Amino acid sequence: MALSHSFNSRSFLFSIPWTLFYFISLPLSVFGQNSPVNVECPSSLQGSDLANVVQDNFLGISFELSSFDTLWGKSPLLMPNAMQNYLANLRARFTQPLRIRIGGNSMDSSTFVPDQTQMVILTDPNAYYNDVPVNFGPTFFDVLNAMADNVGEMQFMVGLSMRDPEHDDNVITLANAAREMLGHRLDAMLLGNEPDLYAGHGTRQGYTISDYIPEIGQLLHDINSSSTQEVQYANFVGGPSVCCDWNLDDLFSAGLTQYPYKYYTMQHYPTYSCQGPTPQNTNISYFLSHTNVPTFASWQQTGVQLAKKQGVPVLMTEYNTVSCGGSNISDTFAAALWAVDVGLQFASVGISGAYLHTREYQVTYNLFDPPTPQTSTEQGWRTGSPYYSALFLSEAFSPGGSIVVDLNIDNSTTNPSSNVAGYAIFDANGTTLERLALLNYDGSQTQTFNFGVASNITTKAVSVRIMMASSVEERSDISWAGQTVAGNGDLEGQQNTVYVDCRNGTCQVDVPGPGAALVVFGGSSDASGFWEGNSTIAGLGGYKSGTTRVRVSSVDVLWATVLVFALRVFI
Numbered sequence: 089m090a091l092s093h094s095f096n097s098r099s100f101l102f103s104i105p106w107t108l109f110y111f112i113s114l115p116l117s118v119f120g121q122n123s124p125v126n127v128e129c130p131s132s133l134q135g136s137d138l139a140n141v142v143q144d145n146f147l148g149i150s151f152e153l154s155s156f157d158t159l160w161g162k163s164p165l166l167m168p169n170a171m172q173n174y175l176a177n178l179r180a181r182f183t184q185p186l187r188i189r190i191g192g193n194s195m196d197s198s199t200f201v202p203d204q205t206q207m208v209i210l211t212d213p214n215a216y217y218n219d220v221p222v223n224f225g226p227t228f229f230d231v232l233n234a235m236a237d238n239v240g241e242m243q244f245m246v247g248l249s250m251r252d253p254e255h256d257d258n259v260i261t262l263a264n265a266a267r268e269m270l271g272h273r274l275d276a277m278l279l280g281n282e283p284d285l286y287a288g289h290g291t292r293q294g295y296t297i298s299d300y301i302p303e304i305g306q307l308l309h310d311i312n313s314s315s316t317q318e319v320q321y322a323n324f325v326g327g328p329s330v331c332c333d334w335n336l337d338d339l340f341s342a343g344l345t346q347y348p349y350k351y352y353t354m355q356h357y358p359t360y361s362c363q364g365p366t367p368q369n370t371n372i373s374y375f376l377s378h379t380n381v382p383t384f385a386s387w388q389q390t391g392v393q394l395a396k397k398q399g400v401p402v403l404m405t406e407y408n409t410v411s412c413g414g415s416n417i418s419d420t421f422a423a424a425l426w427a428v429d430v431g432l433q434f435a436s437v438g439i440s441g442a443y444l445h446t447r448e449y450q451v452t453y454n455l456f457d458p459p460t461p462q463t464s465t466e467q468g469w470r471t472g473s474p475y476y477s478a479l480f481l482s483e484a485f486s487p488g489g490s491i492v493v494d495l496n497i498d499n500s501t502t503n504p505s506s507n508v509a510g511y512a513i514f515d516a517n518g519t520t521l522e523r524l525a526l527l528n529y530d531g532s533q534t535q536t537f538n539f540g541v542a543s544n545i546t547t548k549a550v551s552v553r554i555m556m557a558s559s560v561e562e563r564s565d566i567s568w569a570g571q572t573v574a575g576n577g578d579l580e581g582q583q584n585t586v587y588v589d590c591r592n593g594t595c596q597v598d599v600p601g602p603g604a605a606l607v608v609f610g611g612s613s614d615a616s617g618f619w620e621g622n623s624t625i626a627g628l629g630g631y632k633s634g635t636t637r638v639r640v641s642s643v644d645v646l647w648a649t650v651l652v653f654a655l656r657v658f659i
């Protein structure tokens with residue numbers, strides 16, 4: 089597995105000074121291991137005018153509205169401890185707010201009812217499971233705020249429907265409520281969920297890009313005229329959230345750029361299971377080959393590069409393995425490795441943030457599931473393999489911003505027989521190599537990676553954290569840095585960081601197969617650069633007792649009364 093001297097990074101933005109490469113050959117053929125892979129890495133990037141600097145909160149979570157109350161709770165007083173911990177584990181690892189999006193088809197088909205006390209009411213028991221309409225009330229925003237109060241700052245995105253712009257009164261009411269109730273925590277409102285499927289789904293007959301563009305103008309106009317103050321759209325408008333049939337650049341040339349967008353958004357999955365299992369959506373090999381990752385992540389690359397020139401960040405507001413609710417590979421460790429690889433690849437091809445999507449109970453690609461939808465305040469939650477990807481990615485980027493480059497180690501972007509992938513993570517200026525992410529897709533063999541450390545970097549060691557499982561099919565016994573998530577969303581076990589000595593400018597890191605390693609330069613046991621500590625914020629037991637920090641609305645008082653009454657009756 090000798091490496092070529094040609095740096096085949098797909099990133100054409102950088103021209104790399106060849107003299108700065110470190111190339112080391114070491115003895116091969118260790119029994120029980122694949123031969124070592126050499127990681128060639130530039131010590132700095134140049135010509136990075138259009139480089140994509142991502143923040144440490146690159147990774148977000150996306151939720152479907154219809155099942156949201158079964159995950160976040162039905163009121164600020166009933167927020168499951170497990171969900172608080174799941175979110176706190178990620179939040180603790182960022183300096184920036186945790187990105188949360190609530191939307192999807194279900195938000196597109198739902199109605200905001202300002203005087204409804206219940207957070208979410210299902211309105212159509214016979215609804216198609218991929219598009220469940222609900223009525224939701226202001227308690228929805230109370231719960232978002234209460235969760236951020238408890239867990240730490242978050243930035244929220246909500247969906248505004250474009251299904252019936254001629255009757256947009258309810259959408260306007262929702263937009264005004266979101267701005268009022270979320271305040272600075274409102275990151276964006278996304279106009280229309282997958283409008284490129286409106287025609288195909290029969291939502292809007294023969295709906296095309298040229299119908300859509302003027303309707304955006306109409307909706308923005310209506311939002312502005314309903315407001316007492318002049319609205320600054322650029323502070324909160326996002327879209328088009330295309331997934332499938334429309335191209336971002338076609339939307340730009342059709343006139344989308346006339347509107348002041350804060351973000352352009354997309355949602356994309358490599359395959360789907362809308363008609364049940366197929367050879368494609370159960371093909372675990374697809375998710376174990378890095379060759380498939382650049383192609384997948386570069387969907388809409390023309391549009392993404394145009395957006396960069398406009399200075400508008402592009403977000404992937406939904407991603408996961410298999411749309412329409414996953415397949416039998418979606419909860420495996422293979423899916424966890426894939427979601428890490430794709431997340432890093434998104435960062436390397438110009439995407440500014442990516443949201444792993446999670447849905448109602450028992451969807452296989454979920455990050456987490458309550459014991460049942462009715463008992464989410466209890467412990468006994470199931471942690472899905474993609475949650476471990478979220479943990480990995482929550483530690484991958486630096487607080488000051490990062491530039492990510494696919495190193496194409498072992499020709500992994502094109503070589504189908506390669507079992508590895510590697511990324512370099514630079515500081516925001518591209519001058520300092522801060523981290524490496526190394527993936528080993530091999531189902532059983534440890535992989536040694538050799539890489540050099542610039543001689544003028546004084547550090548003699550690197551710190552390493554590993555995400556691993558016993559096989560690529562494993563569904564629950566997965567760990568990140570030695571810890572596994574238990575039934576209360578809490579990380580169990582000793583947090584484990586390995587310190588690897590580098591000799592004569594060369595470091596050697598073993599990554600178990602299957603597994604992925606995050607390597608931080610400047611390692612020492614007192615300054616590893618990794619997040620250290622206990623991110624569990626809500627202990628075992630029933631409802632959280634310390635609710636004094638929770639913002640209380642009239643609805644909560646109602647719930648509190650019910651709760652106190654229940655306690656009086658049952659104690």
Ligand SMILES: *[C@@H]1O[C@H](CO)[C@@H](O)[C@H](O)[C@H]1NC(C)=O
Pocket residue numbers: 089090091092498499503
């Ligand atoms: C990578 O591909 C190049 C040609 O594209 C080849 O010369 C080189 O040997 C390959 N390296 C490995 C490790 O397969």
Ligand SMILES: *[C@@H]1O[C@H](CO)[C@@H](O)[C@H](O)[C@H]1NC(C)=O
Pocket residue numbers: 309312313318319321
């Ligand atoms: C919003 O409405 C005000 C008053 O009607 C108008 O002056 C302003 O130009 C509008 N702003 C935008 C961005 O459309």
Ligand SMILES: *[C@@H]1O[C@H](CO)[C@@H](O)[C@H](O)[C@H]1NC(C)=O
Pocket residue numbers: 367368371373374375377380
């Ligand atoms: C499964 O994935 C592998 C690896 O990408 C590919 O070579 C193969 O053609 C795929 N098979 C099917 C049925 O999609």
Ligand SMILES: *[C@@H]1O[C@H](CO)[C@@H](O)[C@H](O)[C@H]1NC(C)=O
Pocket residue numbers: 365370372416417420561
């Ligand atoms: C998924 O199901 C297919 C058949 O539909 C089966 O061949 C495959 O082994 C299953 N994969 C896993 C990881 O369970």
Ligand SMILES: *[C@@H]1O[C@H](CO)[C@@H](O)[C@H](O)[C@H]1NC(C)=O
Pocket residue numbers: 488515516517519
């Ligand atoms: C990056 O560049 C800016 C401006 O050139 C400088 O102020 C800053 O210190 C640099 N940051 C790092 C981490 O080198």
Ligand SMILES: *[C@@H]1O[C@H](CO)[C@@H](O)[C@H](O)[C@H]1NC(C)=O
Pocket residue numbers: 108131132542544545
């Ligand atoms: C190390 O050397 C390289 C190349 O000479 C230089 O660009 C870089 O700034 C140096 N780094 C430090 C920490 O001195």
Ligand SMILES: *[C@@H]1O[C@H](CO)[C@@H](O)[C@H](O)[C@H]1NC(C)=O
Pocket residue numbers: 592
């Ligand atoms: C260290 O590396 C240099 C240059 O790569 C080489 O000349 C020297 O022999 C090495 N020293 C040891 C102890 O391996």
Ligand SMILES: *[C@@H]1O[C@H](CO)[C@@H](O)[C@H](O)[C@H]1NC(C)=O
Pocket residue numbers: 622623624625626627628
């Ligand atoms: C982490 O903090 C939680 C909540 O304060 C506590 O219950 C738990 O025992 C702590 N875990 C460890 C390993 O210290």
